[in-house]
Amino acid sequence: MTDLQTEGAGMNVILIANGTSENHGCEAITVSTRNILDSACERLYCSTTHLAYEKPLPEGCEWVEYSYFRKPTLFNRAIGKAERVLLKTNRYAESRPWLDLVCDAYKHCDVALSCGGDNYCNGSYEWLYKLHREAKRNGLRTILWGASVDRECLSDPDMQQDLRLYDAVSARESLTFHILKTFHPHVYLYPDPAFTLQAEYRDWPADLPDGADVTGINLSPTAMACEREKGLLLKNYHALIHYILTETNDYVALIPHVVFHGKGGDYEVLRGIFERYKDSGRVMLIGDCPCTVLKGYISRCRLFVTARTHASIAAYSSCVPTLVVGYSIKARGIAADLFGTHEGYVLPVQDLRGDGELLEAFKWLCRHEEEVKKHLNEVMPGYIIRAYEAGKLVTE
Numbered sequence: 035m036t037d038l039q040t041e042g043a044g045m046n047v048i049l050i051a052n053g054t055s056e057n058h059g060c061e062a063i064t065v066s067t068r069n070i071l072d073s074a075c076e077r078l079y080c081s082t083t084h085l086a087y088e089k090p091l092p093e094g095c096e097w098v099e100y101s102y103f104r105k106p107t108l109f110n111r112a113i114g115k116a117e118r119v120l121l122k123t124n125r126y127a128e129s130r131p132w133l134d135l136v137c138d139a140y141k142h143c144d145v146a147l148s149c150g151g152d153n154y155c156n157g158s159y160e161w162l163y164k165l166h167r168e169a170k171r172n173g174l175r176t177i178l179w180g181a182s183v184d185r186e187c188l189s190d191p192d193m194q195q196d197l198r199l200y201d202a203v204s205a206r207e208s209l210t211f212h213i214l215k216t217f218h219p220h221v222y223l224y225p226d227p228a229f230t231l232q233a234e235y236r237d238w239p240a241d242l243p244d245g246a247d248v249t250g251i252n253l254s255p256t257a258m259a260c261e262r263e264k265g266l267l268l269k270n271y272h273a274l275i276h277y278i279l280t281e282t283n284d285y286v287a288l289i290p291h292v293v294f295h296g297k298g299g300d301y302e303v304l305r306g307i308f309e310r311y312k313d314s315g316r317v318m319l320i321g322d323c324p325c326t327v328l329k330g331y332i333s334r335c336r337l338f339v340t341a342r343t344h345a346s347i348a349a350y351s352s353c354v355p356t357l358v359v360g361y362s363i364k365a366r367g368i369a370a371d372l373f374g375t376h377e378g379y380v381l382p383v384q385d386l387r388g389d390g391e392l393l394e395a396f397k398w399l400c401r402h403e404e405e406v407k408k409h410l411n412e413v414m415p416g417y418i419i420r421a422y423e424a425g426k427l428v429t430e
Contacts, residue, residue: 150181
């Protein structure tokens with residue numbers, strides 16, 4: 035038994051503020067957190083917003099379903115703001131019944147890990163404050179787990195107050211680490227837990243010639259919503275795929291990483307691209323799979339282009355040279371930590387002006403493919419070990 039396992043024996047932990055495994059980044063956080071803690075805790079409760087989609091957890095783990103409003107209605111916002119301004123309280127946000135199942139689970143727990151990700155960058159925070167304050171009221175030690183936070187968000191005094199309540203904060207990249215350490219005494223830098231995710235391998239959905247190279251491609255509606263000109267990002271993707279099919283021998287694997295059944299997601303966007311190029315015989319559309327299987331597909335790509343952070347983490351941790359079509363601090367921060375700069379590795383969606391910029395960035399990656407792969411092979415083993423070390427925050 036490891037020191038981590040010994041120190042945490044008998045402890046109950048709950049992972050809160052995570053989404054559903056339909057977002058396979060959320061799934062990767064759940065699976066990886068479970069692996070990092072291993073037998074360091076007696077029981078692990080994992081929150082989800084869609085229990086019907088989830089697969090059974092192993093012994094010692096339990097799902098806790100909850101709901102939340104990511105985008106409150108105008109009425110919700112008006113009531114909440116009026117209360118905060120006029121009464122100087124936040125009881126409306128803290129009385130939301132759709133969070134009560136998670137709060138009930140606190141009675142059985144010692145530590146609450148608030149899934150960081152970009153929760154503190156998404157514009158609706160009352161539900162986060164509710165979950166956190168209830169955890170503190172129940173005497174739990176609280177840890178913000180693997181977070182990215184934009185400096186602009188910290189102008190909100192309510193957010194500053196909430197973040198200061200955490201006993202410890204784990205920033206998943208240096209940009210966030212340097213922002214948060216200016217006002218919190220216990221901020222630590224650990225890679226995103228999903229860097230530890232193990233891959234599971236399945237056959238490609240098409241028969242490929244022996245030795246065939248595959249370029250993996252992901253596109254998300256979230257990234258498309260950040261473009262300056264409607265349709266520009268999709269034009270860039272079409273230019274890229276046209277180049278791959280006409281100027282290289284690579285096959286193309288379209289890999290969705292967020293699939294909300296009946297509500298779109300990456301799959302719907304990528305299916306439209308697939309329909310356009312399927313007659314080439316060199317384009318595959320990967321169906322919905324667990325995060326471990328998606329990592330298996332991504333790990334066998336020669337190169338990868340993605341708009342999803344956890345898809346990029348699957349690629350980086352598999353030492354696949356990757357270009358991220360980014361829109362926030364998380365993409366820049368993770369790339370800068372790995373390579374010393376985000377230049378060349380992250381293409382900001384907001385900066386796109388023409389329809390050939392993604393292709394030019396991809397060509398740069400092709401020219402530097404071998405050195406990027408060599409660098410990732412050198413740094414990744416230590417990076418993954420460091421991600422495992424985040425478990426010390428729970429047990430110490």
